[in-house]
Amino acid sequence: MARPLTLPTAWKRLSSTSSSGTLVYHSKPLPPKAHLHGPLSDKLFPKGYVVTGVHCGIKKTTALDLAVILSTSDRPTSAAASFTRNAFKAAPVLVSQEVLDRNEGRARGLVVNSGCANAVTGKKGLEDAWAMVKSTGELLTPPPPNSQPSTLVMSTGVIGQTLPIGKITSAIEGLKGKPLGSGFEDWEKAAKAFMTTDTFPKLRARTFKIRDKEYAIAGMDKGAGMIHPDMGPPTSSPSSTSGLHATLLGCIITDAAVSPTSLQTALDYAIDRSFNSISVDGDMSTNDTVVVLANGAAQPEENEIDKETDWEAYEIFRDELTSFAQELAQLVVWDGEGATKFVTVTVEGAATFEDAHKIASRVSTSALLKTALYGEDANWGRVLAAAGSIQGLTKPLEPTLVNVLFVPEDGSSALPVLVGGEPENVDEVRAKEILSEGKFEIKIQLGIGEESAKYWTCDFSYEYVRINGDYRS
């Protein structure tokens, strides 16, 4: 099993003096590599896949910028995906949706580039995305029947620029006949090729059991800014959750066998509780995509897991996928642009999951709260004002039933700041102590129902303003 995500080394404070006063600010060092992605045992990675990451020349440096993941299983590989609900969907989003539709939930490969989002690129953008799908398809052995496209594509980076497609397809062709790998170092290369403003590659892997049979699941994602995904299945209805919402790209790869429909249903469930429950800055990207592949290579003799025929096995798989997706999603918040705090916002006692999720989302995006958290000020009035601003809940809030608590990470007792709608006489020293730990939970108990939701967010710092004030320069 992979080790749990823990707090990186202590945040340090830096200060600088300006002519308008002293700016004291908190800054984090790069978390130690070991905390975030390994090194992980090769045994944790799913069977029947080969992967790599290369430098094809999109990025001006020599950094890796192209990842390829291929299923080598003899069995059909199921594929499911969740795409941004943004109206300005990037070309790779539209193309991957079409591949999944045409293949009825089967795909055997994934190609990902960083450095250029291929978004708002018109007809040329679509041609380029299809060219990536086609080139990658030619790496598959055996080749797909009827030359049906059966690989998915994702892109991330600057919006409004076209891909250097010649460099990309040359690099993919260059992989022909070369054995890709399946060990940690190969996966790490792929994860590095996902990165844009990320400060570390995001790779996790673990094994799990369903009725004594062992399976592996691995995943990579990227994202640091423009993070507030709201994703849905290929033919998406309007969001059931909140309406707001960077580029997030993720892929989750397992060697379990799961039917296409059940894989998509399990992913939808997992996404609402993981990637659709994180926020760095409240901004939704045109490219957000999470893809899952399931090739059945772990237990070649087993039938595909299907919710219609074996709910119990399905439920174990779905919950494992959800837990794994949460782990991956949290890595993005951890690396949030300028973030010095990792904050869990829990809303309990709501009438519905959607109500709880909407409130948690709004609290997680409050600029006033996020700047207070940066300043290590337990400003519960801002929590309340944000929670109360949500309109159209299934069941309206009852102010006199609401509790708000700050919960420390170390297991010591929680600090109630509001009980039954009335402010507590808060020990500000204790409050500051909890906030200065860098990782804590804000718990909001509504007292009007049985449902709950969690959101993961970060604070809002000088560094966020600096990064995004001159992103393109």
Next chain:
Amino acid sequence: MARPLTLPTAWKRLSSTSSSGTLVYHSKPLPPKAHLHGPLSDKLFPKGYVVTGVHCGIKKTTALDLAVILSTSDRPTSAAASFTRNAFKAAPVLVSQEVLDRNEGRARGLVVNSGCANAVTGKKGLEDAWAMVKSTGELLTPPPPNSQPSTLVMSTGVIGQTLPIGKITSAIEGLKGKPLGSGFEDWEKAAKAFMTTDTFPKLRARTFKIRDKEYAIAGMDKGAGMIHPDMGPPTSSPSSTSGLHATLLGCIITDAAVSPTSLQTALDYAIDRSFNSISVDGDMSTNDTVVVLANGAAQPEENEIDKETDWEAYEIFRDELTSFAQELAQLVVWDGEGATKFVTVTVEGAATFEDAHKIASRVSTSALLKTALYGEDANWGRVLAAAGSIQGLTKPLEPTLVNVLFVPEDGSSALPVLVGGEPENVDEVRAKEILSEGKFEIKIQLGIGEESAKYWTCDFSYEYVRINGDYRS
């Protein structure tokens, strides 16, 4: 007529060096007083009102913190109000709603305190708000019949603390028998008593005509942070506009005669196009309130304006109220915490006003866009990503029809950055020139309908983080 709102003196740049690099930041000086509220001729202020602002002791300094406005007209004074839709409505909001309900849209006075919001203060908070209403009512001449409460109350400041009610009622009683005033200096005192983190008092006044008869309208407001109001009439249905959304307090006082129902209808229309169309930080307050009083003192012989009997006169009044409310609302954005830019976001060609308003609201609150504007980077990709993130529009966006332009304040030609969904080859030098002017418009043309909406917002700066990172300390 009052002079138009113009750009304050040039923004200046300050820079400071930290150990992580150079933070270059833009800072504004306090805009010259003359640009923002006068001095204004006494003739611009409505007849039949007396006002003042005093220091009663809520603020620790000697700053004014209590304003009183009373109608002295012999005619019935109509009153309308728009209140925050936040679930955690402050005591003064609940009490003012009840006063209006009981009096069927009539009220002759308004009392406002700053320094303490009287929000999340339980039963004691309600008692205190009623005590303010009662004390102020005793200043009315003649006294209200049946001692029916007929004054409204508003509070702003820190959440979760109770009012020093003894100090407040003593100060109000101290006004008995003392003549309040009706000239510019009296109004200015009242406007100063509204202020919290505001850097200047916000007072405007003007005259207008309906069929050759002249009327006056004056108003004050306050707000600098926690600004993204979403207000509705006393018995409010869920917002028709966006679901997101500091304390904003405003009052608009006129000597026209308007029936209570028509005054409320005109205010609802005006609010959606003014105070519900501004954002500093996207956070909605528990206290947002705008009150309008209309006492008929200008033309004592005229009937009340009523939309049922004289639509034309009503429409002239409604549009004047809307234009005046926009002027007042813009003062708040102008004084936005840490703001160095004043930005108009216009969405044109939408299917409905609500669609246009939702998109304008989302673009106006995008942290990524607001930090880019601070950095003077015309990052249109962020405009597009924000616009595209809105779900549930009456008519979905058609990406290939969308134009985005940056429009300078000085009347020189606009800079198209996206035309028909395709990126233009943008002259970045020209773009930076427009943004560095400090006041400009971002125009988004959807091309799918005839409706439009405007929003006024500001940028997101280091100073915003500083102010809100240590608000309570």
